[in-house]
Amino acid sequence: MVQFHSDEVELIYGVNRVKPQSMLFTIYGEYVRHYGSEIWIGSLTKLMGEFGLSEPAVRAAISRMLRQGWLESRKVGNRSYYSVSGRGKKRLEEAAERIYKVDTGVWDGKWCIVSYNIPEERRALRDQLRKELGWMGFGMLTTSTWISPNPLGDRVKELTEAYEIKDHVEIFTAEHQGWSDSKLLVRKCWNIDEINEKYKEFIDTYRQEYEELADKIRHNQEVADSHCFVQKTNLVHQYRKFLFIDPDLPQELLPELWLGKEADQLFQNYYELLNPGAIRFFENVYEAAPSR
Known part of the structure; x- marks a missing residue:
């Protein structure tokens, strides 16, 4: 059975505690790439600190990503700024297309x-x-x-x-001319049951959080922007893991009981509630480099 990997997946898949390099991918992909793809190290360490990550751990992760070609750096005075490399931008764009995917219609076979x-x-x-x-x-x-x-x-x-x-x-x-039918062929190449179970775990983890937040908003209760930032970033961080295990199969090839759609809807609904506050928090912390 195929195992999904990439440079970063080995750092996050199946690991509960936050890994600095993995969270950096999420921060850049979800926020920084929409703001010129460059950020001051001080802003970055403050954002990462919201997840209990120390400045030395963040700097070590940045150094590793520089060596791997995901990031680029430049100095302006005594300040260091880090931007996504061309390679990194391409990977983040591919990830975004799949996380925020649009239904492509009927499979052509x-x-x-x-x-x-x-x-x-x-x-x-x-x-x-x-x-x-x-x-x-x-x-x-x-x-x-x-x-x-x-x-x-x-x-x-x-x-x-x-x-x-x-x-x-x-x-x-x-x-495909034979002999397995298409759904059986899929099961030969992907562990569909395991992927479905991961979606169930995601739903079980985040449904209650979403319902509690929706209830607070309905009753006009205050929700801190920092809370929205942490919750939304963690939500995206966890959902991003499906990029490494879900092959994004057409509807025609999925089993009748497929939880991917339910998980995707939950993700989108929760994301929409958290996003405004998360963006306000990010913009308050974010500091871009002076123009080149």
């Missing part, structure tokens, strides 16, 4: 298939390709053949060009 034969001496690249395919939502049909019902061929082309492995990879768009 076509599968995107990726087959590769990468030499053992390039094993590191082979492993990285598998991680990236998992991030995109591909499932492993066989060791070197991965499939997705979504039209991802162009993104795979970009990836293989960037890794300089075009000679070792083939990409197809095809119809």
Whole structure:
């Protein structure tokens, strides 16, 4: 069964306590990228401090992200500012498209298939390709053949060009002729029951919080902006984990009892309640760099 990974997923999936680098991805993706993608380190450490993260831990996480190519830095006087790199922007945009996805309609019945034969001496690249395919939502049909019902061929082309492995990879768009029916094929490539259980856990965790907040708002009770910021950021942070386990299958391929839709609706409703206060708190803390 395929396991979904990426550079950051290993830091967050299945881990209860907040990891600094993982939370940085969430802060940049949910807030900073909408404000020029650059922020003063002092603002960043204050925002991260709301989650109990110390300044040394934040600085260490930033250093790691710089080394990995997710962030870029610049000094203005004695102040340091950090922005999302081109690579980081692309990853955050892809994540946002999937978190705030729009229903694409009826599936056309076509599968995107990726087959590769990468030499053992390039094993590191082979492993990285598998991680990236998992991030995109591909499932492993066989060791070197991965499939997705979504039209991802162009993104795979970009990836293989960037890794300089075009000679070792083939990409197809095809119809499945047999023998498994489509839903059984899905179960061969993804652990649907496990994903469904994760959605149930999400719903069980956040339904009561959402209902309590909605009740406070109905009764005009005050809710602190800092509370909205923490709750909304944690909400997005937890929901972002589904990017690494849910392949975003078309409705036609999902089981009858699928909790993804219910979880998505809960996420959107709770997000809308929290967002105004969270944005006010962020804007109060945020300090951008002077114009370049």
